[in-house]
Amino acid sequence: MTELLLSESEKTFILHGVQQNFRGDGRTRSEIRPIVMETDIVSHTNGSCHLRLANTDILVGVKTELETPLPAHPDRGRIEFFVDCSANASPAFEGRGGDNLAADISRVLARSYASPEILNLKELCILPGKTCWILYVDILVLEVGGNLYDAVSMAVKAALFSTKVPVVTVSTVDGGEPELDLSDDPHKATRISVQNAPVLVSLSRIGNYCVVDSTPEEENCSSASLLFSVTPKGMLTAVKKIGGGSFQQTSIQAAAKQAVSIGVEVNDKLLQKLQQEEEMGRKREKIGFLL
């Protein structure tokens, strides 16, 4: 993805490090770099999250809108993803360069959230066939520092966790259309259950081993990556291969096992932290962008 140049010896160094399970910064193949995250910082959205994973910076905003449901699923709401790779993130994203990657990411997210067990979309329905909530999830990639997919998925999950959907009361008017009453009270809002929301885990193949959370230098050394979408229960909802290298069947299975164990752990910790943040209540100091 990046146009980073590396010398032969640097690549050899990284390759041998991966083989010895000791990467350039001391991590093992299955360790992730520290993550800093804050939710509920963008004021005009219903939910938001700003996540920073080493040099990767992602901002997600969730907005809820009332629209008509799809004729195929009249009793369900919808969730739509839109990704924008800002030109500030990387020189490769100048002009239309980032559009391909953005489309890729939104497609993967749409696929991983497509299973009906992930989010209870029926909760989002107000009047079957007439009105439902649509969650527009907007993702802004501010900086690229390796491991884009994972960071995006974590930020999306956190933003959805913090989303407050306004309470709607339906009052029927005599002989006419039912009227919807949107509660203006910011404290009366329903939350979306993200207990089953998946997190993407990308494994880059360097030599004969797969590493999680690769830096841009490691990404340059890898031939291909496998992207797994893992729910907290350990189920896989989407799988994607990125890059031009090839995988053997046994290595795909081994990678899947590795991804599931890492994904379950990440989901767990993420939810823990989100709940901790929630407990700090409304009075907590919002630090925002000046991290």
Add this chain to the structure above:
Amino acid sequence: TPGDVITRDAGFMRGHGTYMGTDDVLYASVAGVVDRVNKLISVLPLKTRYNGEIGDVVVGRIVEVQQKRWRVDTNSRLDSVLALASVNLPGGELRRRGAEDELSMRKYLNEGDLISAEVQNIYHDGSLSLHTRSLKYGKLGQGCLLKVSPSLVKRRKTHFHQLPCGASIILGNNGFIWISPTQGGGEMDTSEGGGGGFTQNLEVVPESERETIARLRNVVLCLAENCTMLWDTSIMYAWEASTKYSIPELLNMDAMRDVAHLTQQRLQMDME
């Protein structure tokens, strides 16, 4: 910080990074350190591209191979130039550079390779001319490259250090720091072919040396994040302060701040 008052004394000349307010007061226009040379006051910004001086040691990456020279990226405003005549070719010092040498430039230095070199000259447009005409400069082998701000690297007598913890470090003035395992036999053999043939060591680096390199890397990043100057003493102090953390723990913000803080304290005690 921008907007800060530097001095109210009107007798100074304005240098880079300053401006005069309406009331004859000198303000800073960039975030950085105040530098005073007799009557000239300037502010050296913290985040800047590398401005070369003759005699500086730099670490650079080859980005292009041209007719009789290589173009090197040194984190400056313009790419630097390494002429074919400025490198040591295999076969001895005083060889005439013939046409075959030109055609086989790629064999010595290819795109993406890292070199350590010294600034020989500065062109009018500001780009640097490098040379590797000494056995200690040349192509770099296995190791780890770090990019920090050029303003954090102190100007010292030597920039090649063999640290007692068991690894070698090159502090390029341009902000590129190269950490590598110490080659067996004392002095680092980084010459491009002094003696014929390339000594590119592609053997597996043992785990103990890898640990040292990884720890050094994280330690240098700790210091860089907290805007501490980098030189061999500060890095060693930070190394000693970091031993209580495991290597991956040093990637945490709190651990970074702690290590940098302890180092700064120790350096201050030294100065007193």
